Amino acid sequence: MPPKADINKAGWEQSDFPILCETCLGPNPFVRMSKQEFGRECGTCARPFTIFRWNPGEGGRFKSTVICQTCAKIKNICQTCLLDLQFGLPVQARDTALAIKSEAPTSEVNREWYAQNQDGKLAANESLVKTGRVGSAAKDMLQQLARSDPYYKRNRPHLCSFFAKGECNRGTECPYRHEMPQDKDDPLARQNIKDRYHGRNDPVARKIMSGYAATKGLVPPEDPTVQSLFLTPLPQNATEDSIRARVVQALPLLSPSDIRSVVHVSKSRSAFINFTSRNAAERAAEAWAGGLDWDGAVVGVKWGRSKNRAGAGNAAAGPSTSGAKEAEEEAVAAE
Structure with a gap:
């Protein structure tokens, strides 16, 4: 007799390959990934999902998926960097240009219920974000802000905390970057997954949009x-x-x-x-x-x-x- 299905796992994600942008995937065409089913809860809807972990290239840090595929499809974003797959922009910058209002609940009570309902509306390899009917001003903004080429600099290792303290003795063998960290008061140093996903209070998007407004x-x-x-x-x-x-x-x-x-x-x-x-x-x-x-x-x-x-x-x-x-x-x- 086959084992009974665990009712607690109903609606949990099982996938064979992640939804990634070209930058996070890296320049190496022969990427080796590790896979762990139900290895972590989604950073936005809190449902367990399949984690993928890989090295995007020589000198890069190991990267992993941080949100489930349902949440990624709802916003049409990468599961790792949370940037739009079409334009390479933060959610807040893209939604501002397209005048898209976020309908996803931000409270812990409703977010899992919302994700389960939206999961049934998603067709294979499709997103709920539609960019077909875009005004000329919005189209011009997206064309000027969009990043068309991969930006592999995002895959660099994290900063070495021992170097910041002046205590790192590994020199060139240290796998982390020997650079001083940003000022704690710098808004770019304070980011979180939920704000970036829902497109609110994102300092990176604010910097992009304010720079574009200045050029105009x-x-x-x-x-x-x-x-x-x-x-x-x-x-x-x-x-x-x-x-x-x-x-x-x-x-x-x-x-x-x-x-x-x-x-x-x-x-x-x-x-x-x-x-x-x-x-x-x-x-x-x-x-x-x-x-x-x-x-x-x-x-x-x-x-x-x-x-x-x-x-x-x-x-x-x-x-x-x-x-x-x-x-x-x-x-x-x-x-």
């Missing part, structure tokens, strides 16, 4: 009170409600409560989006660095003017409650 002329003004963005030209049929709905839809990391007010001036086909915080305004500026897609057209985006320096001719713009005069002036300057 959307450097945050020095005045910290500036919390508004100026949009022009808007469609003729745009209304305050439609603008607010479009803004909320295009900002996956923000909520309607992050928008203080929308000042629409139909005469100049422009609007001010006033945010409740400077951080929310900066996230919006990064998301719309290439413009805001609106029914096939691209709406231009600029930082508003600082009220404190408006009289001195400064071209910056802060939050406004009326905003009509300021919007008309901005529209004239943009022509």
Whole structure:
């Protein structure tokens, strides 16, 4: 008689090969992997899954899978580095460009239930992330940010803790890197799997998006009170409600409560989006660095003017409650 199946293992993952990007797999075409079924719980859904471990190449560190294949397919990411398989970007950067809102629960109570339900929706070798219908501004952003070639530098060994203390005596035979660690206050030194997977508070994505916004002329003004963005030209049929709905839809990391007010001036086909915080305004500026897609057209985006320096001719713009005069002036300057 065959042994009874363990009901506790129902829904646990058993796989023959991991989902990896080219960088994590390494340049060696003859990779040897070790496999251990149910060797670890997934870093996001906490379900046991099959672990794969391998050396990506000479001089590299041993790497292993950290999330299950179901979670990797849901986000279309590598099981090891958690970067998008198509664009090579962090989840937060990709979802910001595509305006994808994360539906996965972050609480421990619901995450396993969610993963089991999504597992049934996944077809073989397919992901739930669809990139077929992408606006021109988002497509341009992804093309400029995407990494097309492998970046094997990510496979380097970890830093040697003994070298940092000045106590390593192994010299060139030490398998770890002899470099000083980053400052503990550096945001890049503080990362975790769940934030990277769900696309929230990811310092790597923030660095990528802020750098892209800077190249497009959307450097945050020095005045910290500036919390508004100026949009022009808007469609003729745009209304305050439609603008607010479009803004909320295009900002996956923000909520309607992050928008203080929308000042629409139909005469100049422009609007001010006033945010409740400077951080929310900066996230919006990064998301719309290439413009805001609106029914096939691209709406231009600029930082508003600082009220404190408006009289001195400064071209910056802060939050406004009326905003009509300021919007008309901005529209004239943009022509």
